[in-house]
Amino acid sequence: MWRELTEQFDGVEPGHPATEQDLLDLELQLGQTLPTPLRELLLECNGVVDEDGTDVVWNAAHIGLNNAEFRTSESLRTLYMPFDALMFFGDNGGGDQFAFVCTPQRPDVFVWDHENDSRTWVVADLEQYLHRALSHAGEDWYR
Template identity: 35%
Template sequence: MWKEYVNSISKEHHFKDSATKFEINEIQKELNVVLLEELAALFNETNGVFDNWNCPLIWSTSQIIKDNLFFRTFEDYRDIYMPFDNLFFFSDAGNGDLFCYAILKNGTITKNDIYVWNHEDDSRTWVASSLKHFIEGWITGNIGI
């Protein structure tokens, strides 16, 4: 479903093999978060979505873990940014801004809403109502930052 959906918008993206159950569980374990069904379903088809230059539209499971842990633990950011523990980053804009879901205190993501974190002013702005709308909007340029 996800591969077909992306290909219906653009033929300029490619896919990796599906993420393993272990890789998906590692996200949940390492980041103490329960994945939304839409993102888990995407990972059951592909471990990331990439353009022709291998830039990710949706990060791989390993990049999600690495980058989320970095932002949550990098000491220098604690003095200049609000905490990142309530954000689940899964993509970037290529300019330092990151796309994310909001996490509740109990480690759940209850809404499909997508936000962009602005690295210059630390704002967190709503950009899409779901992963489908994010993918379509970002590929077509209807979502801009």
Template identity: 45%
Template sequence: MLVEQIRHWGKAAFGAPAAADAVLACEAQLGYKLPDQLRQLLAETNGIEGEYGLGLLWPTHRIAEDNAYFRNNSDFRRLYMPFAGLVFFADAGNGDQFAVSLTGNHEIYVWNHVDDSRVWVAPTVMRYLEDWMTGTLKV
């Protein structure tokens, strides 16, 4: 189980597993199927909260709502490059956010809210969690 691996990397609070219909509703609102590893993780825990309330993995409703907001906000469309092809699923606590690519190998990027850069940070959701929780990944 993925949650059991994550417990070894640091302190975290885990939500109850996401219901299958919650994942489907999230995907319907996004207009995309979530990558398999993210779906599997949500099926085990509908959100992971790190120290100080940090959103290590958002619950399905927040994934859907935040991504809709980012895609539909007219100010964001003027300020930032399009967010198509990415699904935000976690935050760094400083305004930056983590996103999974909807194409290719579903790698993880961090979006910098100040300069609008998107930088590769991990090959998988699980590697992002491990590196972020153990302090290997810094943004």
């Protein structure tokens, strides 16, 4: 389903599938389970890059590294509200990042604005996120 969805858009490059072990390792690293739609997407295409080269959905390794940094960096902790309730999974190429809220877990996608630390609802689920992110040009499609 996810690969077929992403291939509807010109210039989009879905990654090679992640393995089940990749995702189990990621969940262990994060200390939480992946939202089901994200898990399913990663098993079909481990990341999605749009025609401009933006990582609309990161691969499993990037998800792990980025979330670990945001949850443990002392310098980020002094600048921003805590990130523990969020699971970042993609970006806009300009600094803003997209996330699921994992505490409590919900299907909605939010954007974190790196300039003002706001966390704003964007769409109701990952499928809507992909449709909007891949069909609108420019890094601020969600505004």
